[in-house]
Amino acid sequence: MYKEEQVFSAPEVMVDTPMHFCPGCHHGIIHRLVGECLTELGLVDSTICVGSVGCSVFIYNYLRVDAVESPHGRAAAVATGVKRARPDNFVFTYQGDGDLAAIGLSEIVYAANRGEKVSVVFVNNTVYGMTGGQMAPTTMVGQKTTTCAGGRCQERDGAPLKMAEMLASLEGTAFSARVAVDSIPHLKKAKKALRKACEVQIQGRGLGFIEFLSACPTNWHMTPLQANARISKELTSYFPLGTYKEPDHTQE
Ligand SMILES: Cc1ncc(C[n+]2csc(CCOP(=O)(O)OP(=O)(O)O)c2C)c(N)n1
Numbered sequence: 522m523y524k525e526e527q528v529f530s531a532p533e534v535m536v537d538t539p540m541h542f543c544p545g546c547h548h549g550i551i552h553r554l555v556g557e558c559l560t561e562l563g564l565v566d567s568t569i570c571v572g573s574v575g576c577s578v579f580i581y582n583y584l585r586v587d588a589v590e591s592p593h594g595r596a597a598a599v600a601t602g603v604k605r606a607r608p609d610n611f612v613f614t615y616q617g618d619g620d621l622a623a624i625g626l627s628e629i630v631y632a633a634n635r636g637e638k639v640s641v642v643f644v645n646n647t648v649y650g651m652t653g654g655q656m657a658p659t660t661m662v663g664q665k666t667t668t669c670a671g672g673r674c675q676e677r678d679g680a681p682l683k684m685a686e687m688l689a690s691l692e693g694t695a696f697s698a699r700v701a702v703d704s705i706p707h708l709k710k711a712k713k714a715l716r717k718a719c720e721v722q723i724q725g726r727g728l729g730f731i732e733f734l735s736a737c738p739t740n741w742h743m744t745p746l747q748a749n750a751r752i753s754k755e756l757t758s759y760f761p762l763g764t765y766k767e768p769d770h771t772q773e
């Protein structure tokens with residue numbers, strides 16, 4: 522007889538409700554990793570999440586933590602204010618590439634440069650997801666979007682921005698890494714890196730930044746499996762996974 526055995530459960534901080542994300546979207550997996558890290562680090566009761574715009578806008582519906590909603594691109598600035606007013610709270614932002622790397626570029630660069638003690642979860646799916654797939658600062662050269670129907674042209678539009686590398690070069694950034702969740706080994710590495718991006722805030726070292734290469738099957742016009750394959754074959758060659766900045770423990 523078939524016996525049902527539970528082999529997998531969600532951390533309690535996650536609300537048990539259907540998510541609004543499309544099938545195969547990585548936002549849901551990344552939400553879960555955030556929930557696991559907050560639980561494991563004992564941060565659930567002291568966390569303030571700063572939401573942004575885009576498909577992740579309802580993150581506060583899925584995590585049982587206090588949250589503030591910020592306008593387009595302003596999450597790093599809002600998080601700065603929240604953390605300075607409430608230094609004992611753990612503060613993180615959750616932002617897409619349209620939000621963080623377009624209108625919010627200046628906010629994240631200056632927050633990192635100032636060494637604000639916040640953690641930034643950056644979801645790079647190479648398009649504006651929610652608004653119908655317009656070109657983002659991270660859209661790949663040649664990638665077709667609704668605002669570059671012939672494909673992104675480097676001469677006309679510039680090269681896709683590499684945020685993890687760019688922010689690693691700033692003095693106030695304590696940790697910067699790029700990860701993916703397209704396979705189990707990548708998921709495990711992503712979790713470790715996310716923990717580090719949280720820990721540098723707890724240790725008061727500065728800003729922790731983590732970039733997730735993320736699938737948007739809907740706007741890529743792909744199946745979930747094709748979207749995963751695009752990440753491992755195409756995206757990681759231009760956006761290499763890895764750690765770009767870590768605290769220097771010899772200087773403690
Ligand atoms: C102040 C403000 N300006 C513009 C918008 C419109 N808007 C909503 S989502 C979005 C794009 C979000 O794209 P991205 O950050 O890449 O997130 P994704 O949907 O891909 O997760 C824009 C421009 C808005 N909601 N608020």
Ligand code: SF4
Binds near residue numbers: 542646651740
């Ligand atoms: S449009 Fe893209 S980013 Fe938004 S929920 Fe769907 S798959 Fe995810």
